[in-house]
Amino acid sequence: MKGKKIILGISGSIAAYKAASLSRLLIKCGAEVQVLMTPAATDFITPLTLSTLSKRPVFSKVSSEEGWNNHVELGLWADAMIIAPATATTLAKLANGLCDNVITAVYLSARCPVFFAPAMDVDMWKHPATQRNVQQLQSYGNHLIPVGHGELASGLVGEGRMAEPEDIVAHLQAFFAKKTDFTGKKVVITAGPTYEPLDPVRFIGNRSSGKMGVAIAEVLADRGAKVRLVLGPSKLMPVHPNIELIRVQTAQQMYEAATHNFEQQHIGILAAAVADYRPIDVADKKIKKKSDKLSIALEKTPDIAASLGKVKQKGQLLIGFALETNNELDNAKGKLERKNFDFIVLNSLRDKGAGFNHDTNKITILHRSGEVKAFDLKSKTAVAADIVNEIREL
Numbered sequence: 498m499k500g501k502k503i504i505l506g507i508s509g510s511i512a513a514y515k516a517a518s519l520s521r522l523l524i525k526c527g528a529e530v531q532v533l534m535t536p537a538a539t540d541f542i543t544p545l546t547l548s549t550l551s552k553r554p555v556f557s558k559v560s561s562e563e564g565w566n567n568h569v570e571l572g573l574w575a576d577a578m579i580i581a582p583a584t585a586t587t588l589a590k591l592a593n594g595l596c597d598n599v600i601t602a603v604y605l606s607a608r609c610p611v612f613f614a615p616a617m618d619v620d621m622w623k624h625p626a627t628q629r630n631v632q633q634l635q636s637y638g639n640h641l642i643p644v645g646h647g648e649l650a651s652g653l654v655g656e657g658r659m660a661e662p663e664d665i666v667a668h669l670q671a672f673f674a675k676k677t678d679f680t681g682k683k684v685v686i687t688a689g690p691t692y693e694p695l696d697p698v699r700f701i702g703n704r705s706s707g708k709m710g711v712a713i714a715e716v717l718a719d720r721g722a723k724v725r726l727v728l729g730p731s732k733l734m735p736v737h738p739n740i741e742l743i744r745v746q747t748a749q750q751m752y753e754a755a756t757h758n759f760e761q762q763h764i765g766i767l768a769a770a771v772a773d774y775r776p777i778d779v780a781d782k783k784i785k786k787k788s789d790k791l792s793i794a795l796e797k798t799p800d801i802a803a804s805l806g807k808v809k810q811k812g813q814l815l816i817g818f819a820l821e822t823n824n825e826l827d828n829a830k831g832k833l834e835r836k837n838f839d840f841i842v843l844n845s846l847r848d849k850g851a852g853f854n855h856d857t858n859k860i861t862i863l864h865r866s867g868e869v870k871a872f873d874l875k876s877k878t879a880v881a882a883d884i885v886n887e888i889r890e891l
């Protein structure tokens with residue numbers, strides 16, 4: 498980060514108070530920070546605080562008494578622009594090219610990479626309009642710094658908290674470190690749950706969110722790999738120039754997509770929570786409520802991991818996951834052998850903050866050599882980076 502010129506755009510959210518420590522951290526890392534604020538942001542934190550911390554005047558208008566703040570010049574000056582907090586309004590303006598304040602004006606003129614760290618209430622965050630704006634911005638190549646889950650200023654609990662300043666700095670550092678150590682590598686990743694239909698209305702599914710597999714896909718894509726992401730019915734919709742998204746619903750579809758793609762890939766990563774059984778017969782009409790008990794006959798689904806393990810060639814790597822509730826290490830070792838993985842990533846539902854739907858995970862990696870590495874509880878992005886570093890070692 499040393500010597501990097503960073504524009505920090507602050508829009509009007511209560512999370513604006515965190516922008517003070519963010520600017521401080523950036524400066525501590527050796528960056529030059531130019532703060533821009535929307536007029537609404539100045540209601541939450543004073544420009545004086547930010548100008549004192551950043552040692553530069555803060556701009557909150559496109560023009561000021563000193564003259565016209567040249568947004569084109571600022572847009573060209575910066576090595577990166579980070580908008581934190583990015584409110585729902587600011588996201589909407591940026592996504593649509595509206596240009597009515599100093600942040601939106603500089604954004605449109607910027608030629609540097611742009612990062613945005615949204616902050617808003619859970620319902621505002623989940624609203625399809627906000628989600629569409631976020632995807633729109635990602636499709637322009639802008640980088641989303643994911644929101645966290647927790648208590649919100651409204652008193653509600655859910656997604657929408659701005660990432661912590663340390664996380665935002667970590668994202669920027671990772672970007673500038675620009676490891677392109679996976680350039681030329683092709684990877685197929687399975688992620689998310691599968692849904693096995695019972696009738697036209699119902700299915701058997703599981704609680705997987707797809708977050709871990711998507712985070713691995715994004716880290717690899719950032720580091721230059723070409724990723725084919727076979728994603729079950731997850732709410733996530735990653736957008737990245739290096740990620741080709743293949744959407745599937747059932748274990749059978751995931752199996753076909755994964756086996757069809759594996760031969761041409763260097764690496765296969767099986768992070769999906771695949772149903773082990775599916776209904777033998779799928780009713781073509783909604784099953785009616787009749788007797789007190791209903792039995793559904795199930796049959797095994799294909800084991801994608803085991804099939805790929807069988808056809809794995811020299812030079813190809815296969816990485817699997819084990820989510821366990823008990824007897825963790827023994828179960829994981831068994832899967833490592835049976836499925837012919839090069840290593841297996843174990844997470845236990847007994848660890849707080851690990852497993853389904855969390856933003857964090859705590860993993861242990863088991864190698865074929867018998868080596869076992871335990872990692873701390875970290876954000877799924879940081880865990881993904883650990884897994885990718887482990888792959889690089891091989």
Ligand code: C5P
Binds near residue numbers: 799
């Ligand atoms: O379900 P199980 O615990 O055996 O999953 C272990 C590993 O096998 C995971 O990496 C999972 O993605 C993979 N798997 C698969 N196809 C299945 C079941 C599991 O690829 N049908």
